[in-house]
Amino acid sequence: MAVLRPADAAEALNGLEAGLAARVLEAMPSPTAAQILDEPDLDEPAELIELLPVQAAAAILTGLQPDRRADIFRELSEPTRRALLPRLDAEIRQGLAELLSYPPRSAGGLMTTDFVSVPADWTVAQTLEHIHSVGRGKENVYTICLLDPKTKRLVKVVGLWRLVTGDPKATVSTAAWPYDPISVPPLTDQEEVARLLSKYKLLAVPVVTEHGHLLGIVTVDDVIHAIIEEGTEDVQKLGGSEALDEPYLKIDFLTLIRKRAGWLCILFLSEMLTASAMQFYQAELEKAIVLTLFIPLIMSSGGNSGSQATSLVIRSLALREIGLKDWWRIAARELPAGLVLGALLGVIGVVRIGVWQQLGLFDYGAYWPLVALTVGLALTAIVTFGSVAGSMLPFILKRLGFDPATASAPFVATLVDVTGLVIYFSVAYAVLRGTLL
Amino acid sequence: MAVLRPADAAEALNGLEAGLAARVLEAMPSPTAAQILDEPDLDEPAELIELLPVQAAAAILTGLQPDRRADIFRELSEPTRRALLPRLDAEIRQGLAELLSYPPRSAGGLMTTDFVSVPADWTVAQTLEHIHSVGRGKENVYTICLLDPKTKRLVKVVGLWRLVTGDPKATVSTAAWPYDPISVPPLTDQEEVARLLSKYKLLAVPVVTEHGHLLGIVTVDDVIHAIIEEGTEDVQKLGGSEALDEPYLKIDFLTLIRKRAGWLCILFLSEMLTASAMQFYQAELEKAIVLTLFIPLIMSSGGNSGSQATSLVIRSLALREIGLKDWWRIAARELPAGLVLGALLGVIGVVRIGVWQQLGLFDYGAYWPLVALTVGLALTAIVTFGSVAGSMLPFILKRLGFDPATASAPFVATLVDVTGLVIYFSVAYAVLRGTLL
Numbered sequence A, B: 001m002a003v004l005r006p007a008d009a010a011e012a013l014n015g016l017e018a019g020l021a022a023r024v025l026e027a028m029p030s031p032t033a034a035q036i037l038d039e040p041d042l043d044e045p046a047e048l049i050e051l052l053p054v055q056a057a058a059a060i061l062t063g064l065q066p067d068r069r070a071d072i073f074r075e076l077s078e079p080t081r082r083a084l085l086p087r088l089d090a091e092i093r094q095g096l097a098e099l100l101s102y103p104p105r106s107a108g109g110l111m112t113t114d115f116v117s118v119p120a121d122w123t124v125a126q127t128l129e130h131i132h133s134v135g136r137g138k139e140n141v142y143t144i145c146l147l148d149p150k151t152k153r154l155v156k157v158v159g160l161w162r163l164v165t166g167d168p169k170a171t172v173s174t175a176a177w178p179y180d181p182i183s184v185p186p187l188t189d190q191e192e193v194a195r196l197l198s199k200y201k202l203l204a205v206p207v208v209t210e211h212g213h214l215l216g217i218v219t220v221d222d223v224i225h226a227i228i229e230e231g232t233e234d235v236q237k238l239g240g241s242e243a244l245d246e247p248y249l250k251i252d253f254l255t256l257i258r259k260r261a262g263w264l265c266i267l268f269l270s271e272m273l274t275a276s277a278m279q280f281y282q283a284e285l286e287k288a289i290v291l292t293l294f295i296p297l298i299m300s301s302g303g304n305s306g307s308q309a310t311s312l313v314i315r316s317l318a319l320r321e322i323g324l325k326d327w328w329r330i331a332a333r334e335l336p337a338g339l340v341l342g343a344l345l346g347v348i349g350v351v352r353i354g355v356w357q358q359l360g361l362f363d364y365g366a367y368w369p370l371v372a373l374t375v376g377l378a379l380t381a382i383v384t385f386g387s388v389a390g391s392m393l394p395f396i397l398k399r400l401g402f403d404p405a406t407a408s409a410p411f412v413a414t415l416v417d418v419t420g421l422v423i424y425f426s427v428a429y430a431v432l433r434g435t436l437l
Helices: A006-014 A018-027 A030-037 A045-051 A054-063 A066-075 A078-087 A090-100 A124-134 A160-165 A190-199 A220-238 A253-280 A282-287 A289-318 A324-358 A368-399 A409-432 B006-014 B018-027 B030-037 B045-051 B054-063 B066-075 B078-087 B090-100 B124-134 B160-165 B190-199 B220-238 B253-280 B282-287 B289-318 B324-359 B368-399 B409-432
Strands: A116-119 A143-147 A154-159 A204-208 A214-219 B116-119 B143-147 B154-159 B204-208 B214-219
Touching: A006 A018, A006 A030, A018 A030, A018 A045, A018 A054, A030 A045, A030 A054, A045 A054, A045 A066, A045 A078, A054 A066, A054 A078, A066 A090, A116 A124, A124 A160, A124 B160, A143 A160, A143 A204, A143 A214, A154 A160, A154 A204, A160 B124, A160 B160, A190 A204, A190 A220, A190 B220, A214 A220, A220 A289, A220 B190, A220 B220, A220 B289, A253 A282, A253 A409, A253 B289, A253 B324, A282 A289, A282 A409, A282 B289, A289 A324, A289 A368, A289 A409, A289 B220, A289 B253, A289 B282, A289 B289, A289 B409, A324 A368, A324 B253, A368 A409, A409 B289, A409 B409, B006 B018, B006 B030, B018 B030, B018 B045, B018 B054, B030 B045, B030 B054, B045 B054, B045 B066, B045 B078, B054 B066, B054 B078, B066 B090, B116 B124, B124 B160, B143 B160, B143 B204, B143 B214, B154 B160, B154 B204, B190 B204, B190 B220, B214 B220, B220 B289, B253 B282, B253 B409, B282 B289, B282 B409, B289 B324, B289 B368, B289 B409, B324 B368, B368 B409
Parallel strands: A116 A143, B116 B143
Antiparallel strands: A143 A154, A204 A214, B143 B154, B204 B214
């Protein structure tokens, strides 16, 4: 018996041209079509809804999980929304309006309003009976919210397994964990929700108002999607482009160019400062052309150490291993780390110049020991600067309200390149004044 | 009532010096200590076990989830293992040996052997009664494996919610989804397990032998940890260091240096080729010192486009949006993308030189239009090369059996730097021969 799973059906539809996929959905019974549209891996569900006759679209939307319905609704065009809304039940319309009022990447935007809650003074058997009779889907039934019978505030959360393995005659609240429930306000960022679910190994987190009233629950499958999505964004930003928001092979060529050209141009314009710096030092360059040989080497070393430091700090910030207040602890590690790494590269650089000179592979001129000293000292200074600047930049961005991942490796490298040139020529001037310069 | 959750207790222990933390654990009843050691967020659990008296350590290990027990055991020193093993039950010892036989990042290494399985011909009521009587923890009870009564092979998987909401008198296999169960062989990579759990919105995946016999289940909480861990590694590698494997502030200074120095030195040594390339073109440099002014600008642009392409491809490979066979589809997008982006930067570069020259901000010499042409053409070629090389490198690494994330942004930048110099001077030679060169 080969029955197609909804996730596989969604994947199959992804392979079809949109108009054809919409016709396939239309031909199905609407609950089956709704199951497929519930799959987060289905690309462009809103586009499919737009292509369906309004009656079929309304039937499918009605069958969706509330959180998914809101996600899709968010993407619909204004005319489609206006055509669809009157065809939905009043209750669904109201739920939709509520979910749409939260930002998409917040707990409120991720949550489903289709959950099980019972008064905390019910028995375990009564609760199980209730679940049996309402018969909801798995997303919503593994975490049962217990409400104060009077105030209706959330008082405890209990897992379905505790009910199944517990004493049927006991009060449901005694079957719950003794801890106060973990819950979040609706505006909590999805990264924070993911961190809580992961830390406390939960299958769902209740979302509550400031007065403790239950709004919905965020379930683990939505959070896994959110974690993977944030990871993709961080990697893409770290690589120096905007987040694509779509799979690489699905995104159209012009959008791909647009998402990359912005940062590339900004970096290019900033990097033009290196040309200005070089122009500024042109007199020195002409006198000591041997100095130009090491410019790419020295600049890239600063960029590399900076990109190491920035990626380590970005990830630690994302995982909340460190907070804004820890900036000085990071600086206190990166300064000595940069000095050690810089000195290491400096020594290798000096040895390289010495060996080449002694073996006669290249002639760095009469003052080659001073040139080697310049390169060694400049490497130490620039790698140290790279480590400190690369590690502090994410803090500065976060403090200013930007995503720290915007401190991409190329961004740091550019910053360090320009400063690196100034450091290099300053060191050269100090060491070589009176000889080469 | 403020009861400390195990995850919070683990966090509190993380803040203590290891000897003290071990004494705190020793003072607790061993089931409580085991609950805390079960927390994946507890740092260095093996170190704590090493510090405990062997009797206490054995009691705590016995109380752990089998998968966590194996994870910790893997980290113990040989003498401690030898002292502990005789103090564990024969059944636990055997399970441990089995779990330790799988690589830590495989389905076998992640799975727990503590799961619920029943013959497929039992009724729903019988199954619920069985779960009630064995009374296991939530990790293991939400996904019930149904075995063929004769062959003991896995035939179906059913979620606890289907039993609770289903007809008690029905056969348990009719309560299961009609689909064949999703299962994985024990050597499946954890990224693939995560992808399946996420795609099919599962709470656990059974791990089976090639003959279909059940070995264990991988639960969603372990997978979330695995996803976050892999994300951290990818970001750190992309930033050009080895994966730290520990939180930034926890790792000791020497290890931090060691994890970074390796790649930094390799990159430095590779980047030395730029010095060699510059030496090779020294004659041209001396004749046309104006060319040196744009070296940092041109090189960094190639590196930036390369790091964009490489991070986009690495992430798509990690998410299985693309496979090895798609390399030519990527190449077919990156070649035109690189040309467009390169031409864009080239035009900006030409305009910059023209404007500076015309406004008298800098004198690029009599042949300035040719210099501008050189810069524009070189930028186009280098950005194109960077995009193509950066996008193909992860494929090559994956094909050779390395982690594609090793194609870090600095690595790509270095590769493109050296090639970029050669391209720049070749273009310069072609354009400026007979005039400047």
